[in-house]
Amino acid sequence: MKKILVTGACGQIGSELVTKLRNTYGEDNVIATDIRKAQDGSMEQLFETCDVRKAENMYNLAKKYNVDTIMHLAALLSAKAEAAPKLAWDLNMGGLINALEVARELGLQFFTPSSIGAFGPSTPKDETPQEALQRPTTMYGVNKVAGELLCDYYYQRFGVDTRGLRFPGLISYKTLPGGGTTDYAVEIYYEAIKNKTYTSYIGEGTYMDMMYLPDALNAIIDLMEADSDKLIHRNAFNISAISAAPEDFAKAIQKHQPEFTIKYDVDPIRQKIADSWPNRMDSSAAVMEWNYSFNYDLDTMTADMLEKLQAKVIKQ
Ligand code: NAD
Helix, strand or coil: CCCEEEECCCCCCHHHHHHHHHHHHCHHHEEEEECCCCCCCCCCCCEEECCCCCHHHHHHHHHHCCCCEEEECCCCCHHHHHHCHHHHHHHHHHHHHHHHHHHHHHCCEEECCEEHHHCCCCCCCEEECCCCCCCCCCHHHHHHHHHHHHHHHHHHHHCCCEECEEECEEECCCCCCCCCHHHHHHHHHHHHHHCCEEEECCCCCCCEEEEEHHHHHHHHHHHHHCCHHHCCCCCCEECCCEEECHHHHHHHHHCCCCCCEEEECCCHHHHHHHHCCCCEECCHHHHHHHCCCCCCCHHHHHHHHHHHHHHHHHHC
């Protein structure tokens, strides 16, 4: 991995992944692309507008910069995909196959994330096995399962070096999340800083897998650098770090802000999605095949989020 094109680079993951990749592989070796510019004006350098539904555009950029890797992040996330299922299919599947075709034609290494959303209500919820029944009931989940299979297909049929991770809900402070079901786990920290109270759209007792973004970024690089011969589940590794419900976030915040309170006003659509997802995945395949590990638990993540957000809110 020496020269990397990132799609959807202005989103929650991409906005921090691009910086991390530039620090790791060099400023000139990461081409950030998105359909829109970054909200904060960052990423002006080596940025190109690219709609992933336009295959030729992506191909031309990959060729222009002579990249050897595509990291394909452009997608419509779970809650937004439920509101616009046809758009989700066109973007999530159309963009993916376009990106895979570019990787096939140019012989590139390929990464794209799957999600806990690839599981459904009939999947075992606790210690969800690497290989489990996948019958998701959301458009996002349908896209993610099909995407995992499509990436496997491009590896088996065409030898494209495809790799992927089933991300939990990701928590970060730089860029707001883009319309997923786990977004509450980011909002709660903003509201803790601003108002010392949060009304959760996900109900009490609803456990989901979560991860602090720095751990997710390390996992991407570790997987991409892993020895290809050791990868058995190359496109859809379960990776788990934190299993938590809204009240667990509230308790972790109260250790820093005893006056913080949480209330509930459940959104039935997002609650239904959350109820269909695992409480915690089993990451043993990732540990065995490429030494997956994570640094942040709920308490260490909470301390860091509150500190970083406090500084961000003071600056604004
Ligand atoms: P996001 O919504 O924050 O960012 C997606 C980016 O894609 C946006 O910047 C958007 O402008 C861009 N985009 C939208 N349509 C486009 C198009 N037609 N062409 C090019 N770019 C387009 O998403 P994210 O959280 O950064 O997620 C990235 C990937 O990780 C997705 O595949 C998502 O399913 C997956 N994932 C994310 C999470 C999470 O919690 N954030 C969890 C599991 C999996």
